[in-house]
Amino acid sequence: xxxxxxxxxxxxxxxxxxxxxxxxxxxxxxxxxxxxxxxxxxxxxxxxxxxxxxxxxxxxxxxxxxxxxxxxxxxxxxxxxxxxxxxxxxxxxxxxxxxxxxxxxxxxxxxxxxxxxx
Amino acid sequence: xxxxxxxxxxxxxxxxxxxxxxxxxxxxxxxxxxxxxxxxxxxxxxxxxxxxxxxxxxxxxxxxxxxxxxxxxxxxxxxxxxxxxxxxxxxxxxxxxxxxxxxxxxxxxxxxxxx
Numbered sequence: 396x397x398x399x400x401x402x403x404x405x406x407x408x409x410x411x412x413x414x415x416x417x418x419x420x421x422x423x424x425x426x427x428x429x430x431x432x433x434x435x436x437x438x439x440x441x442x443x444x445x446x447x448x449x450x451x452x453x454x455x456x457x458x459x460x461x462x463x464x465x466x467x468x469x470x471x472x473x474x475x476x477x478x479x480x481x482x483x484x485x486x487x488x489x490x491x492x493x494x495x496x497x498x499x500x501x502x503x504x505x506x507x508x509x510x511x512x513x
Numbered sequence: 514x515x516x517x518x519x520x521x522x523x524x525x526x527x528x529x530x531x532x533x534x535x536x537x538x539x540x541x542x543x544x545x546x547x548x549x550x551x552x553x554x555x556x557x558x559x560x561x562x563x564x565x566x567x568x569x570x571x572x573x574x575x576x577x578x579x580x581x582x583x584x585x586x587x588x589x590x591x592x593x594x595x596x597x598x599x600x601x602x603x604x605x606x607x608x609x610x611x612x613x614x615x616x617x618x619x620x621x622x623x624x625x626x627x628x
């Protein structure tokens with residue numbers, strides 16, 4: 396498997412524009428997580444899905460942020476309208492519940508999207 | 514709410530010395546504790562993890578210890594090398610999701626290994 400794939404790797408946009416970040420989880424994984432990383436706040440969980448259903452979105456900062464997972468192999472995180480304070484690295488991660496073994500629950504991260512809002 | 518405290522925030526050691534990073538967690542139901550290493554500009558990558566049915570786990574130069582009574586766990590790196598320089602994150606699973614990993618992450622420790 397190619398691992399968790401995120402696109403784009405870098406995004407530069409102007410304040411007020413819509414930004415869409417994309418993620419393809421590892422095949423067979425049934426959990427998907429969106430994180431935001433900044434120097435000030437560290438690694439924050441924004442939202443996570445189980446079997447394409449949002450389970451916990453308490454970390455989503457405000458209504459400008461939304462996330463979807465239309466199928467098991469694709470998720471998006473959208474910011475509309477974007478603001479300079481949204482500048483950060485956004486990571487997607489996936490994991491498998493599994494039934495046993497050492498692999499269950501391990502989160503594998505994508506390479507991240509570095510977002511700059513000017 | 515659930516919380517993971519990580520110390521120190523920065524750590525500088527000489528090559529060959531040992532490094533220890535400590536974390537405490539608040540959720541007594543947590544039973545999965547991974548450690549991630551993040552090199553500059555890269556993604557966090559799992560380096561070692563421990564589940565609550567063991568007290569210690571070792572993998573070559575790295576080891577993790579867990580004290581469930583005190584709710585703390587530690588990462589030990591021996592014979593440090595310059596390539597160990599990175600940010601290290603501890604994490605703890607949240608109750609009822611320990612098989613899947615909703616994780617709460619510590620704030621990270623920047624480790625610098627001086628040649």
